[in-house]
Amino acid sequence: MRGLEGLAHVLDGVAHASGVSSSAGTKETAETKQLDALLPPVGSALVEAGQGKLDEAIRDVSEFQTLWQQVSQLKPEQDTGQVTALAATVNDALAKTQTALQGQDADSAKSTLSDLARAVNAYVEGFRGAEGSSDAGQKAASRILPDARTSLGAMQKADWPLAERTYKRIVTAWKGVEAPIRKDHFGVYSQLEKQMSLIRIALQADPRKETQAVQQMSAMVTLLTDYSEGTLKDEELDEAAGASEGASSLAELLRLLEQVQQQIQTGDSGGAATGLEQFIAAWPSVEGQVQIASPASYTAIENEMTEASGYLVSSPPNTDKASAVVSRMMERLEPLTETTAYTAWDAALILLREGLEAILVLAALLAYAKKSGQAAARRWIWAGAGSGLLLSAALAVVLTLVLAVASSGSTREMIEGYTGLAAVVLMLTVGQWMHNKSSTRAWNSYVERQVGGALARGSLWSLFAVAGLAILREGAETAIFYIGMAPSISLSQLLIGIGGALIVLIILAIAIIQFSVRLPVRWFFLTATLLIYYLVFRFLGESIHALQVSATLPAHVAPNLPSLSWLGMYPTWETFIPQMVVLLYLIVSLIRTEKRSARVSGSVS
Structure with a gap:
């Protein structure tokens, strides 16, 4: 290896x-x-x-x-x-x-x-x-179970050459069976990865940690047997679930390695060994991301984490070699922690775009109602807007709670991916709608249809519904966008972005609604459309990447492809090709709509 x-x-x-x-x-x-x-x-x-x-x-x-x-x-x-x-x-x-x-x-x-x-x-x-096959993971586990039993039997008889040979067969066979197990049950996959690593550490230690090797191989045989036969016990399910819930970020694992390195340098070999065991347990939650971003780093770290642990649990510990190996692991992980992060600007952009659109819709409805002399209509419009805002908040809470319960391990990444793709579809449709309204004439026509029809029917409930649905639509879209973004942005950046956007929106709302300040509708919509198309491009790449990490989609890495975290670009064909197709669609859509707008303006002139 x-x-x-x-x-x-x-x-x-x-x-x-x-x-x-x-x-x-x-x-x-x-x-x-x-x-x-x-x-x-x-x-x-x-x-x-x-x-x-x-x-x-x-x-x-x-x-x-x-x-x-x-x-x-x-x-x-x-x-x-x-x-x-x-x-x-x-x-x-x-x-x-x-x-x-x-x-x-x-x-x-x-x-x-x-x-x-x-x-x-x-x-x-x-x-x-x-x-x-619906039981592909169980069948995959059954293929390595016989060798696991043979290795355990050899360990119990102190036939360590046979135990090591059969263990190596398990390790090499793992490459062919880990994908279906990971996809079927991430918790079982995480436990098996941890047990295999701990067995390797026990075998590589000098002298060999025989008791630990027997204990871990016995636990592995039990887990493989019960999983492959569909008879996992409650305690095993709890332990497997706990493994999947212990997901960490690359940045957290890098900090853990830095702590391990400090412990090695201060002579705390026991603490360093415990830290590396924690690293090994958390590794399955990020290995997919590392494998896609850098296959060479993934392969090296898979071997180095157990190699370093073996040096630390030896008697006496070989701290010099352990420190050198941990340093190499840190060097491999550090460049990868700089990717897949949204900023406060990205968070603010979503709320600004959705909030400005909601304010513009509300201001236009109020202005048209005032122009028609319907004082009661304004109260119904405000009531509808308030109801839409409350429903949006409730929807955001429900979606967040439901996804939090459903998300764990690779399932979490899979849901992130699908949520992001849903946001991409919404952004494309909303962006197209906004671009079509980028002329003042088209915007005025839209407002007249919405309010004029309700007033003509004498239905104040219609005005309530128009205002409520307009705000609810923007709120629902905002919730979905933030849920898709949340896993890749720090809480502080998210709050700063939302807070800053809210301050700007409050000022604009007062200026537009209270003092009738007019916005350049065309340039507002054109600018908002371009910004939302940037997020479309980035969300698409990040969402497909999340599905690759969860093993829902394959990942064919091509090192020559661009890797730009701020654009959500990864060096895989599965992310690159869809992004190029969408980019072409966006360019063609912009050109076509601009030509149509120019023809309309020419005919009006």
Whole structure:
């Protein structure tokens, strides 16, 4: 696991395949065995290419090609085209590998074999994901359970070489099973990650922490057994839920590492070891974010956190090596903590835009009612606005409470993502509506229809409803926008933004409603539209990113893609392509509406 990244990846797959194939027994279907048989020959070929044994590597690749021809004929139950695309990637990587081997180019062969291993691993995961099984997580857990039992039995008999070999098979098999477990039950996933790390720490300690290794492996076997068989006990459910609720931010984990480093330097090895255990327990809540932002940092930290812990629990503790490893972890995490944060300006922008629109609507309704000589109408308009404001506040409280109860672990991130996408849809529709009203003539026509119709019918309740619904719409949109933004903004920044916007809105409301100050409607709406389109672009990227972190959406990282936190841009194709499509739509929409406005102005002139 400390070799070349490509080699480590393939060896993980090889051990996973061999471990699963040798221990899953009669529970495995023929299809599962065929999929599991793909990676071993590729892994062997990579090892042989690294040793310069290209003729042996050619034989292994030929064996893989035979297996692949059989597997590529299999069809998953719910293939939407993704598995077909992954198969094409495997075919392309295989062709390049064969060319490199035939040319006796060892360096090129190692590179193409690493690509082939990654492509095969992605195909296997994609195929299993397309099977659509509702118990995919439980089946995945059952694939590593036999090795866990074997390792536990070996530990209890003090056969530590066998215990370590089977444990390594579990670690390497984990890459192929963690995704469905994480998606199905984040709490179980977090517990398993923690137990595997603590077992590794116990095995790496000098001398070995045998009691801790047995205790953690026993707990892991119990959890895997009950989870895979669907018989999780209440206490296990509580412990798993507690693991998912212990979510931390990257900034908090970085501060925890800084504290660990200080404890190491002051000689408090026990406190530092406890701090690293806390880091390991919290790591699953942020690992998805790290993996998307920097795959290399994710892989390194996965190994370094247990390596540092092993140094600290050794007798005597190796503080020099532990300090060096913790320093590397801090260096990897520090650049990643600077991303995905909204500011007070972003918070103020939402309330200013929604609040100004509500004030403008209310002022226009009041002015038109005054012009018509209907004094009673103004009271009904104010009553409707007050009711709309109260309903907006109640809706915000209900949404916040419901989402707080429903959100935990990856579910929290998934809800954040979906809420953000809902805000994007609202912003697009509202932004388009605002841009269409960006001429004074269109705005006056809109107000006349809203109020004039109600007065013509002699219905003061209609005025109440028009004002109430106008304010309720703005309030509901504001609530949804802030719920989507809340996870990525500090409370102080959120309060500063809201407070500042409220002060500005109060001043504007008094000026517009009390003193009849006229706003340049066209420029107000044009400016507000451009600002809301900026938030559309950013919310879209942040929301898709949240769904990737929760494993709801895949993440294909491309280091050459831009990574700009203030625009919500991440180096993945799943965020980049939708943002470019929306950007094109926004530009075309602005140009089309401006041309239409120019034609209307010309005809009026």
